[in-house]
Amino acid sequence: LELNSIYVKMSSVTTGRQRGERRTDALSKDRIVEAAIDILDVEGERAQLFRALTTRLSTGVGAIYHHVANKSELLAAAADVIISRVSDELVDSHPRDAIRSLSLGIFDAIDAHAWVGAQLTRDPSQPGVLRIWSAVGVQLDALGVPESARSDAGSALVNYILGAAAQYAAGPGRQLDPAERAAILEQIADRWQQADSAASAESVTSLREHDDRQQFLAGVDIFLAGIASLR
Amino acid sequence: LELNSIYVKMSSVTTGRQRGERRTDALSKDRIVEAAIDILDVEGERAQLFRALTTRLSTGVGAIYHHVANKSELLAAAADVIISRVSDELVDSHPRDAIRSLSLGIFDAIDAHAWVGAQLTRDPSQPGVLRIWSAVGVQLDALGVPESARSDAGSALVNYILGAAAQYAAGPGRQLDPAERAAILEQIADRWQQADSAASAESVTSLREHDDRQQFLAGVDIFLAGIASLR
DNA sequence: ACCTGAACACCGTTCAAGT
DNA sequence: ACCTGAACACCGTTCAAGT
Numbered sequence: 051l052e053l054n055s056i057y058v059k060m061s062s063v064t065t066g067r068q069r070g071e072r073r074t075d076a077l078s079k080d081r082i083v084e085a086a087i088d089i090l091d092v093e094g095e096r097a098q099l100f101r102a103l104t105t106r107l108s109t110g111v112g113a114i115y116h117h118v119a120n121k122s123e124l125l126a127a128a129a130d131v132i133i134s135r136v137s138d139e140l141v142d143s144h145p146r147d148a149i150r151s152l153s154l155g156i157f158d159a160i161d162a163h164a165w166v167g168a169q170l171t172r173d174p175s176q177p178g179v180l181r182i183w184s185a186v187g188v189q190l191d192a193l194g195v196p197e198s199a200r201s202d203a204g205s206a207l208v209n210y211i212l213g214a215a216a217q218y219a220a221g222p223g224r225q226l227d228p229a230e231r232a233a234i235l236e237q238i239a240d241r242w243q244q245a246d247s248a249a250s251a252e253s254v255t256s257l258r259e260h261d262d263r264q265q266f267l268a269g270v271d272i273f274l275a276g277i278a279s280l281r
Numbered sequence: 282l283e284l285n286s287i288y289v290k291m292s293s294v295t296t297g298r299q300r301g302e303r304r305t306d307a308l309s310k311d312r313i314v315e316a317a318i319d320i321l322d323v324e325g326e327r328a329q330l331f332r333a334l335t336t337r338l339s340t341g342v343g344a345i346y347h348h349v350a351n352k353s354e355l356l357a358a359a360a361d362v363i364i365s366r367v368s369d370e371l372v373d374s375h376p377r378d379a380i381r382s383l384s385l386g387i388f389d390a391i392d393a394h395a396w397v398g399a400q401l402t403r404d405p406s407q408p409g410v411l412r413i414w415s416a417v418g419v420q421l422d423a424l425g426v427p428e429s430a431r432s433d434a435g436s437a438l439v440n441y442i443l444g445a446a447a448q449y450a451a452g453p454g455r456q457l458d459p460a461e462r463a464a465i466l467e468q469i470a471d472r473w474q475q476a477d478s479a480a481s482a483e484s485v486t487s488l489r490e491h492d493d494r495q496q497f498l499a500g501v502d503i504f505l506a507g508i509a510s511l512r
Numbered sequence: 513a514c515c516t517g518a519a520c521a522c523c524g525t526t527c528a529a530g531t
Numbered sequence: 532a533c534c535t536g537a538a539c540a541c542c543g544t545t546c547a548a549g550t
Binding site for chain 1: 522523524525526527
């Protein structure tokens with residue numbers, strides 16, 4: 051115990067920490083993941099993640115690699131933490147509402163942590179994606195979707211959620227200023243109008259001024275309606 | 282004209298081309314994009330794209346940058362070529378069938394060009410994605426989806442297609458050997474079973490042995506059924 | 513205007529050497 | 532067992548110098 055505290059003091063000198071300011075918690079995968087989340091939230095996905103972690107945790111890169119295999123494992127673990135916060139918060143309610151809450155929870159989480167959208171899209175077998183499958187599966191079961199249709203319904207919903215997540219996360223609203231965003235939406239609207247000679251001004255306008263979150267939820271409801279027809 | 286052919290000869294010596302083997306076509310964005318598609322198809326997304334292009338087209342990197350702004354523009358242009366081949370081939374048919382064909386066409390294109398899945402997911406305002414929006418818009422209009430619901434329906438379908446595309450493209454079937462794939466599907470199945478005490482062996486089995494393409498189409502049909510309920 | 517290719521920049525990853 | 536940090540590797544991008 052005394053030897054240990056001497057080691058701590060020596061180590062704090064080495065790392066430039068003040069005497070007595072000893073680290074309360076040792077380096078661990080959890081601490082690294084938490085730090086990574088903070089860094090990604092603030093600096094975005096193109097942060098120099100490992101260099102930033104090194105500074106933030108005042109260690110060398112090697113120490114991080116001692117707890118984490120590589121960047122992609124770290125990102126996957128970080129995304130899973132974000133998703134688990136959503137799925138753990140689900141309260142009991144009608145399965146239709148639970149699916150809406152889950153979907154909106156994921157949407158909002160990605161809104162708050164933009165990097166999660168791209169991350170979930172990168173690898174279908176990462177823990178965060180499995181967690182979504184799992185949560186969706188529970189609710190579809192509770193909804194009484196027949197066995198035979200369960201996996202079709204599940205994959206439809208999960209793919210929609212992930213697709214929307216990725217699109218909105220990287221979306222124009224995020225990386226472009228309002229003027230550019232408007233121009234792009236107009237471009238899309240123009241194509242629709244061009245393709246659809248009967249398109250009224252209202253449709254174009256609604257496309258231009260659509261509310262991402264509400265539109266996302268409308269998509270969930272379309273899938274729920276489609277799933278209901280499977281019964 | 283003679284000066285020109287002398288220049289060609291000199292240049293072919295410089296680039297190591299055989300005498301008389303003069304390039305039939307000059308370097309252009311189109312040629313670069315075509316070459317990029319071939320390289321990405323064969324070597325995958327982690328190909329050393331610019332170095333490979335340099336060899337393939339026997340030029341320097343700078344020449345490529347003279348026609349293309351950067352890698353992401355090049356990837357976006359390449360993905361758009363793939364998507365345009367699909368959307369241009371659509372034959373007139375009932376809008377429901379046209380939506381199925383379009384969706385399957387995109388699915389198959391991504392199956393043949395795996396890198397397209399990830400690419401379409403990266404930026405919602407890239408040309409290939411706009412092209413999908415446009416094609417979907419035409420069909421939803423033909424389907425008689427009311428104005429007010431058009432953009433909700435469109436974004437639901439586009440997001441589903443892109444989400445599924447990305448998942449299947451990067452999917453376990455592609456990057457893992459069959460044994461690992463089976464293990465992962467089993468893991469998902471276990472979670473479903475764990476969550477669903479009533480889950481029968483059949484449901485788990487169908488999840489394990491599901492056919493990606495068929496499941497993708499089932500999702501499109503769920504969406505179509507949901508859309509029908511909007512009327 | 514179009515092309516050449518060496519040099520640079522950026523960042524994740526390794527590794528020999530510590531405590 | 533855990534940590535340190537300089538060196539390396541990888542690849543997109545720039546740029547001064549050509550034709």
